[in-house]
Amino acid sequence: xxxxxxxFPVFLLLVFIAHWTLPHRLRxxxxxxxxxxxxxxxxxxxxxLLLGVTLLSWLCAGGIDRAERPFxxxxxxxxxxxxxxxxxxxxxxxxFFASLIGRELTHRILLPVGISFYTFQSISYVVxxxxxxxxxxxxxxxxxxxxxxxxxxxxGPIERTEHLLPxxxxxxxxxxxxxxxxxxxxLEGYFKKLVIADRLAVYVDRIYGAAEAASGPEIVxxxxxFGLQIYCDFSGYSxxxxxxxxxxxIELMENFRRPYAARxxxxxxxxxxxxxxxxxxxxxYIPLGGSRRGLxxxxxxxxxxFLLSGLWHGAGWSFVLWGFIxxxxxxxxxxxxxxxxxxPGGRLRDTLRQIRTFLLVSFPWLFFRASSMAEAGLLLxxxxxxxDGTFAxxxxxxxxxxxxxxxxxxxxLTEPGGSRSPTAAALTVFCGxxxxxxxxxxxxxxxxxxxxxxxxx
Amino acid sequence: xxxxxxxxVFLGGAVLALLGAWRRPGQTLCQLLAAICVASGVLAGLLxxxxxxxxxxxxxxxxxxxxxxxxxxGEDGDE
Numbered sequence: 001x002x003x004x005x006x007x008f009p010v011f012l013l014l015v016f017i018a019h020w021t022l023p024h025r026l027r028x029x030x031x032x033x034x035x036x037x038x039x040x041x042x043x044x045x046x047x048x049l050l051l052g053v054t055l056l057s058w059l060c061a062g063g064i065d066r067a068e069r070p071f072x073x074x075x076x077x078x079x080x081x082x083x084x085x086x087x088x089x090x091x092x093x094x095x096f097f098a099s100l101i102g103r104e105l106t107h108r109i110l111l112p113v114g115i116s117f118y119t120f121q122s123i124s125y126v127v128x129x130x131x132x133x134x135x136x137x138x139x140x141x142x143x144x145x146x147x148x149x150x151x152x153x154x155x156g157p158i159e160r161t162e163h164l165l166p167x168x169x170x171x172x173x174x175x176x177x178x179x180x181x182x183x184x185x186x187l188e189g190y191f192k193k194l195v196i197a198d199r200l201a202v203y204v205d206r207i208y209g210a211a212e213a214a215s216g217p218e219i220v221x222x223x224x225x226f227g228l229q230i231y232c233d234f235s236g237y238s239x240x241x242x243x244x245x246x247x248x249x250i251e252l253m254e255n256f257r258r259p260y261a262a263r264x265x266x267x268x269x270x271x272x273x274x275x276x277x278x279x280x281x282x283x284x285y286i287p288l289g290g291s292r293r294g295l296x297x298x299x300x301x302x303x304x305x306f307l308l309s310g311l312w313h314g315a316g317w318s319f320v321l322w323g324f325i326x327x328x329x330x331x332x333x334x335x336x337x338x339x340x341x342x343x344p345g346g347r348l349r350d351t352l353r354q355i356r357t358f359l360l361v362s363f364p365w366l367f368f369r370a371s372s373m374a375e376a377g378l379l380l381x382x383x384x385x386x387x388d389g390t391f392a393x394x395x396x397x398x399x400x401x402x403x404x405x406x407x408x409x410x411x412x413l414t415e416p417g418g419s420r421s422p423t424a425a426a427l428t429v430f431c432g433x434x435x436x437x438x439x440x441x442x443x444x445x446x447x448x449x450x451x452x453x454x455x456x457x
Numbered sequence: 458x459x460x461x462x463x464x465x466v467f468l469g470g471a472v473l474a475l476l477g478a479w480r481r482p483g484q485t486l487c488q489l490l491a492a493i494c495v496a497s498g499v500l501a502g503l504l505x506x507x508x509x510x511x512x513x514x515x516x517x518x519x520x521x522x523x524x525x526x527x528x529x530x531g532e533d534g535d536e
Binding site (some may be wrong): 195402403405413427431434435437438439442 | 474477488491492495496499508509510512513514516517518519520521523524526527528
């Protein structure tokens with residue numbers, strides 16, 4: 001089930017009613033059933049994989065918690081990691097690994113939606129139990145709900161046990177604040193996805209779909225717009241996820257914090273897909289030694305993290321290259337910090353840094369969006385050679401300026417203390433809903449729903 | 458000519474939404490009329506054969522004005 005499918009609002013309403021009318025001891029049953037139904041809507045077979053990963057990680061964590069001998073604890077940890085990562089490797093990367101050794105797969109492997117997200121979430125749970133940061137959850141139902149909670153199941157945020165599990169266990173009451181904030185988050189999310197991201201996608205898909213005919217200016221614009229598209233698409237999804245969870249009294253972590261306002265690439269990664277950055281920091285970068293083993297080792301660790309991050313996003317060399325470029329940026333920033341003085345502040349300097357960061361981050365989006373390295377190469381070639389007076393194509397972007405200009409306003413919808421006048425707030429809601437309705441009509445007229453980009457990962 | 462009418466309705470809605478930003482008598486009425494303008498503009502536009510793509514920018518214009526009203530408006534000035 002997609003968040004922008006017509007059946008999702010009906011599903012959410014039914015879950016909302018069931019959740020708040022049932023007694024506390026039965027709520028986890030209703031939520032777990034709803035979450036499995038939500039996931040099984042895509043493909044029932046993928047639901048069995050989700051159940052398998054959940055069961056394996058729960059059993060291993062329970063064993064780790066009870067085991068006293070270090071060998072047993074390590075063996076169970078290795079089993080949990082091998083199982084989760086093995087599933088991920090098979091379902092997502094089998095074709096990629098086969099191509100590395102010059103082979104092709106003889107059968108088609110279905111990629112379960114959200115596998116990258118729930119495997120990482122279950123791994124974080126097992127590792128945290130192993131590190132004795134938390135105790136193992138004894139109730140399978142609550143743990144299964146933690147892994148498969150439907151708002152964040154298929155595209156994050158990748159929650160931590162100590163943040164989400166206590167909320168799922170706690171007895172909650174319906175508060176006006178949850179309704180209000182949940183509603184605003186849903187409005188912001190759908191606005192970003194339907195009104196902005198899906199409108200930008202029309203132009204971006206047109207340019208990237210005919211790379212050999214695209215001009216340099218068109219590729220520049222399409223790449224920049226893709227950066228905005230993927231931001232609105234993914235942060236819109238996160239807003240919808242947080243809004244849906246908030247209606248159920250659950251607060252999911254913030255996953256985006258205006259990343260394009262970052263003044264450096266390092267700051268960008270503290271604002272973009274915050275849950276994934278945190279996961280890689282805690283479970284890859286720090287165990288590798290982080291910055292504690294010298295500059296050379298730190299740069300190697302940064303590169304490893306970003307190569308893995310690129311690979312996590314997709315089984316293809318273009319994604320690896322995207323991650324590699326960001327790794328180089330981080331390394332350059334680290335070296336710059338160590339060798340240079342602290343940069344002076346000031347509004348103009350900050351603005352210039354933001355523009356610089358935006359341009360640096362925009363370039364690798366070309367590789368992220370390209371369907372293959374061959375297409376990326378073609379786009380790069382056209383980028384540098386296709387400047388032969390086709391600036392008229394830029395006029396096609398003009399209708400998109402209005403949705404883009406609405407982006408900062410849409411983001412401020414959920415800022416605290418925004419509304420001073422209830423009637424003005426109602427008017428904003430009315431217009432926002434109308435805009436979403438019109439955009440949805442456009443989408444349906446174009447033939448079907450546009451899936452969220454991060455559902456592929 | 459019909460499209461001009463529809464655009465005028467949206468522009469009127471945007472102006473009314475902006476007028477509703479300031480604390481003054483009739484603020485609520487302005488905002489209500491702005492909402493009616495959006496609704497009638499969309500309906501009329503679709504009836505007159507305007508495509509949703511053509512309507513969307515105008516709806517966003519009123520949204521932006523309404524947002525401005527919400528963000529910077531004072532307390533309801535109606536007595």
